[in-house]
Amino acid sequence: MSTFKKYSILVLILFIGVKANAQKDFLGKWLSPSKKGVVETYIQGNKLYGKLIWVKDERKDIYNADKSLRNREVKGMVMFNDFSWEDGQWTNGKIYDPEGGSTYSSKMWLSEDKQTLFVRGYIGISIIGRTEKFSRYLK
Numbered sequence: 282m283s284t285f286k287k288y289s290i291l292v293l294i295l296f297i298g299v300k301a302n303a304q305k306d307f308l309g310k311w312l313s314p315s316k317k318g319v320v321e322t323y324i325q326g327n328k329l330y331g332k333l334i335w336v337k338d339e340r341k342d343i344y345n346a347d348k349s350l351r352n353r354e355v356k357g358m359v360m361f362n363d364f365s366w367e368d369g370q371w372t373n374g375k376i377y378d379p380e381g382g383s384t385y386s387s388k389m390w391l392s393e394d395k396q397t398l399f400v401r402g403y404i405g406i407s408i409i410g411r412t413e414k415f416s417r418y419l420k
Contacts, residue, residue, distance in 0.1 A: 333359075
């Protein structure tokens, strides 16, 4: 095998490793901006999800726009759905807001120190939306 091929394979392996580590930086537990809940993020297949694992006040999903879902518990629901990895961030996902009962298109990225998860929810285009800051939860 030529030196060029060996070098190319090594660079490819390093690139794949860096990408996988960057994706894993998003995994963990995140305290919501309101400090009323903790979301645990995980990868299933090649998509990122986030489940509400702790809530300050347990309650039903009474604000859900879909009346048939208003009897489910907020704790345990998957709030972050179907995010795809693209250019160092998770994009093209959906986020459910249990405080308002609505679902929004969403993307997320990390602060430089990887301790803050920025989640942008929007309708239609990203420029028309709002960004919330989730803090890494270490307990």
